[in-house]
Amino acid sequence: MARSCIVCGKGIVVGIKLSHSHIRTKRTWAPNLQRVKAVIDGSPKKVLVCTRCLRSGKVQRAI
Template sequence: MARKCAVCGKGVAVGMKVSHSHIRTKKTWAPNLQRVKAIVDGAPRRVMVCTRCLRSGKVQRAI
């Protein structure tokens, strides 16, 4: 399963980690994804959703 939000599409961000001596190495920042049961197309499904979408109410959770 991809590390991408099913609602907003937020995914992994890539950048450089820079040390004090300016040695640069690749670094990734992963979104805070939660596996929740949500209503998708009228049926409950398990989807990966970022916590920002959960908090803002963009996801209707299923019981």
Template sequence: MARKCDVCGKGKATGNKVSFSNRHNKRTWRPNLRRVKAIVDGSPKKIRVCTRCLRSGKVERAL
């Protein structure tokens, strides 16, 4: 299971957690994914979509 949006491809991002004393530790940011039933190629299908794509209307929900 890839933590990746099926619409825009947004995935895990990496960087540093920086403390008050300026120590650097590796950390990751994961996309806010939701499993929704959407219309894909004319038929309903369950896909993983980030909330940014849901809000912007890039996904047609199947109710």
């Protein structure tokens, strides 16, 4: 399973960190993913969902 949101597809982004002395090094930004039990196609499954999709109500949580 890739580290990305199942709803919006948000995943890891790569870029360059730039220090004060202008040394460029690679770094990554990871989304805030939560493993939740959600209703997918009528049955509950454990999926990775970003907190923005959880907060906006795009995912119906299973209890």
